Amino acid sequence: QVQLVESGGGLVQAGGSLRLSCVASGRTFLNYVMGWFRQAPGKEREFVAAVNWSATSTNYATSVKGRFTISRDNAKNTVYLQMNNLNPEDTAVYYCAAKRFGVVVNPKAYDYWGQGTQVTVSS
Numbered sequence: 001q002v003q004l005v006e007s008g009g010g011l012v013q014a015g016g017s018l019r020l021s022c023v024a025s026g027r028t029f030l031n032y033v034m035g036w037f038r039q040a041p042g043k044e045r046e047f048v049a050a051v052n053w054s055a056t057s058t059n060y061a062t063s064v065k066g067r068f069t070i071s072r073d074n075a076k077n078t079v080y081l082q083m084n085n086l087n088p089e090d091t092a093v094y095y096c097a098a099k100r101f102g103v104v105v106n107p108k109a110y111d112y113w114g115q116g117t118q119v120t121v122s123s
Contacts, residue, residue, distance in 0.1 A: 009117030022096030
């Protein structure tokens with residue numbers, strides 16, 4: 001089992017920045033691909049970004065490319081999502097997720113999920 005706990009969400013004005021963190025425990029963090037997803041009210045959960053174990057491979061949703069950066073610190077069992085130039089369309093609950101092998105965008109491929117952290121961007 002892998003336990004994931006997100007933090008760093010909040011209310012920010014359009015154009016602002018936030019950094020989300022996700023701390024993992026329970027299994028060797030190094031073995032897992034880590035991803036960020038988000039879900040807005042009335043919408044399906046969507047892929048945001050993912051990173052492989054060594055941070056040598058990343059993938060981003062088109063809507064966040066150039067604004068968001070995913071990174072990880074394996075010594076701290078933590079994955080980050082730096083979000084810059086936020087806009088109201090980024091408002092959602094953001095979830096951290098983990099899986100073995102392969103940086104993929106399908107949320108159904110991820111085995112472990114955190115409880116989520118709310119990000120609200122005001123215009």
